[in-house]
Amino acid sequence: MELAVAPQDQDILLRTKNVINESVLNKYRLAGQVSQTALTYLTKLINDSYHLNQGPKLTTAELCLVGDSFLASYLENVYKSGVNSVNEKGIAQPVTIDVNSVNGGFGPEIDDEESKNFQYFEIGDIVTISLGCHIDGYTANLSHTLVIYPPGEEKDGELRPTGPLLGNKADTIIAAHIANEAVINLLGAALTPEKLPSIFNNNVGSVVTGSLIRQIVDEIATNFKCVVVPGSRVRRIRRFLAGQSEGVVAEKEYKGVVWSEADQEASLLEKASTSQELITLSDKQNLRGKGINQVSAIPTDDFVVTPGEVYIVDLKLASIAEFNEVGLVTLETLDGYTGKNHDKDSINIKPSIFVRDFAIQHTLKLRTSRQTLNKIDKTRSVYPFKLAHLSEKFPLDLKKLHVEGPESIKSDIDLVKKEIRNARLGLSEIINHHLAATKNVQVVKFLPLHHILNTANPTGTHGFDAANPTLPGLELPLPRLGVSSLKLKALLKKNSIVIPVAREQSTVVLVQQGISTGGRPELLRLTGGSKTSKPSWVHSNYQLDESKDIIKSLLQLIKLGQDKRFGINIRETQPVKLEHV
């Protein structure tokens, strides 16, 4: 590696700057506030156009651009000057609007032709809005899944949906919501371990560990006949390390629970066989640690949540209730190639979000590429970016949009389109030389297990999918069956079925005693919560099985979370009223 940071600087950057104190907390809080407000803004735009029939119907690409503009223009005015000014602030996660089965990364550029067929939402769609921002590297990301209802009926002077959403989409939304809340309560309990229900105590004592989080999330998912989609994670984040380049950067001291195909494989095998040999990974099969300096870069569940840390709870759940057979829920990357393999109805767009890889250095040949790279390095910090962000006209003037209508900013949008075209030329060279990595658009798919079991696997475990990097140690999706990611990719092409996914993501700060406002340790929920991420009206056929001890204790824990006085102290960051922005 050409670049290196001195050990003492490393210590400052990775430890000292991550100690939660008043100023750091303020930055987190403000970042959370901006994200929350942006979410309410986007929710309002969607509600207005789809449910209340007010205002124009914006396309997905426009919504993304408008959302990014909102974040950027809001952030322009904070921590701007004086002693408190920060060098780096901005969008930490460009707005993506993933519909139904899209797992993430769907934020088409304004000039994207391929997303033309998927511009508007249909009734019954579940729409996940993901966004995030950071101030001085202190990041607050969020995701929330909404439901698009049919035109509502008037009730008590208010337009309301005619009925709840039913079916597997409803199951996923409920499961995701409950899982998210449960994990947040669990993290809150890490601040006051004495309040943790006794059933969760393990041999270490009453602490919240990674395996406990996994156990609870898996339990909730099975109750709703859902599966935790690979790529879901509950992870500790640090300054500038909010998981934005997972798979690209092998981050030292990774702390978090990550769900992958391997976990589903283990649970499937558990059901089918009593043989412990099959389920536990032998050293030979376990490929974790290959190509990585630090063992700590490989995620394990073997960690304890401690106060003073910041966590992202990012759970994606997909329902498999409709299938009568066992199978694997996995992700398929959309490559954006056109041709015979793709019909018009299936989503196929090119990735539009990229993240810079600073470890790689290369002098580019094209002038436009160099200019683009310079612009990225100067303005975009270390977070994912879209080409629209590099435009001169970005952020768009949203006031003008709302006062004078969408026609008024058409010329600006045209300019942005033009600049995107130029930057795209430069970007191809940047991507080809791995100076930046793409954030792939992925869809969630169900692959019946018999297809995997019946397949011939002559290459064994040697096929890693380089185009779709994973976290270190998770390169082999099915280590017990010895199926490589390339094999799985090939299998997905014909045999798999697309399934909807719901995603809830929140960022929480575990504030220790003495720093929080009340003096008590509290869990500061930066994003999500009852104000912005209220679950849509859905009814599921399933519910939590209260006969189980673990569920009982879980409900007890959730009740504690709602008890302000004696329970777990959870404080939510509220959005700013849109009229004030």
Next chain:
Amino acid sequence: MYTCNTCSLQFPTAEDQRVHMKSDWHRYNLKRRVANLPAINEALFLEKVSKLTINEEEETPRKEVKNNKQITKKEQRRIEKEALLEKKKQLLEIAKQNMLKSYHEGTLNETNKVITSEKKETIVKEEEEVAKLSISEESKEEKKDEVENLTDDQLAERIMEEKLKNKVEIPLEVCLFCNKKFPYFDACITHMHKNHGFYIPEQKYLVDKEGLVRYMGEKIGLGNVCVVCDFQGRSIEAVRAHMLSKNHCRIPYEEEDEKLEISQFYDFSSTYDDISFGDDDGDWEDVEGEDVGDDDVEEEEEEDLPQQVSYNDGVELHLPNGTRVGHRSLARYYRQNLRPDQVLTEGQGTVIAAESRHLMTIADRGALLEKKRIWKNEKHHQDRDDRRAAKFINNQPHYRDQLLQ
């Protein structure tokens, strides 16, 4: 018993004897014995020695006189002449140094005239001194007693007078060497060039041709010196005869001091631009500063001669104006356009600090070459073995039916 027969002494030990043998007294007695004289005792010897040391200073001139008496008159004259020539050489050297000094001191702003006049003065002075010397030599024998009584200044004046009395003014239209008269100066020059080989060097830069010829004329007429060698004639005729016979009719223009002697008549300032301190600066190349932007400034700075070198770190000269000067042999490194050091922002630094990937390292070329060499060798050996094996493929002496085995 140890004895010394020469000095008729006895010594108790061998050591004492040895010390005695080395002493001056013993040596003196040895010499006396050779001359058939009796040995003297130590007291007498010491007395003699002390007498000698006292009288030494007084005796030396007398001794010299004694010596002089021994050598011939001819030899004596030769010695005197040599001494004189030596002195003259020294004087000429001093004159040249003065000239050089005045040349360097003379700044560019001053008019050429001033410089030339100054130089002329100095040169005339030197000439006079040289002339004095030659005169003194001539009249040495007659006025030996007088000269000895006179002081230096008086001597100089006298010599000067003599010289000026004997001075022969050579007009410009007259040939320096054969005293032939011409109607005008240029005709005279052509004559001297064609008949005597009086070639005037670097005519392109010659400013004062007449001055140069007049200077040469003075050298011959006043100083009675050959223009090429150190020959000094007693009269102008003697010098001319020497020059014609030895063909010393050219202006020497090979060594630096020769060039400097007549440099006052030349003006080489038009050539300065081409060379432009080439001697000092030629081996050094300008190193580009770290900023590419201030190229123009640097070019301007190049014009000025660096007044002093701030310091030399062994590789580069650091000039006071901030320019770094490196050696030409390293030009290929200076010509490289290296990427400026990347300054990481905090975010980039954090990501790099948290990074734990192995990135591909550059393969060790040496190791790779070694490996390739081994592979090649192995292949070569294998081929050779195959070839050898192939020789014996079909050498079964008797036919064997495979089925009958």
